[in-house]
Amino acid sequence: MAKLEHTFCGSFDEALRRIERGILDGSVSASLEDACDFSAGGARCSVRVFERYSLAGGNRLSMNVTLFQGPGEDKVHLCAVAAGGSNAVLFKINTWGEEAFLDKLRELL
Numbered sequence: 001m002a003k004l005e006h007t008f009c010g011s012f013d014e015a016l017r018r019i020e021r022g023i024l025d026g027s028v029s030a031s032l033e034d035a036c037d038f039s040a041g042g043a044r045c046s047v048r049v050f051e052r053y054s055l056a057g058g059n060r061l062s063m064n065v066t067l068f069q070g071p072g073e074d075k076v077h078l079c080a081v082a083a084g085g086s087n088a089v090l091f092k093i094n095t096w097g098e099e100a101f102l103d104k105l106r107e108l109l
Contacts, residue, residue, distance in 0.1 A: 002098035004080045006109055012069045012076050016046050019065060022108040029053035042071025054097025063101045080105055
């Protein structure tokens with residue numbers, strides 16, 4: 001598992017669109033597996049689950065991206081977790097694919 005947390009100022013909607021397009025356009029095997037959006041009392045939360053093939057690990061891995069913006073805030077909070085990059089039974093042999101997935105997201109930010 002690999003994790004990225006980041007807080008930035010900007011448009012929630014623009015950041016979400018940029019992340020979706022950037023991840024999907026960044027890998028021929030990338031897909032958006034599911035999405036969920038919530039809002040309550042002026043707060044917003046969007047969750048996206050992406051998947052792609054990892055050549056380094058020889059398997060598919062996923063990345064969950066969550067964006068949150070509190071009511072009246074200009075800051076957007078992001079948490080991304082990539083998992084599934086190892087093909088070992090008892091312990092993780094590598095997390096290269098997971099880190100590479102997060103690196104693509106880092107580029108977009």
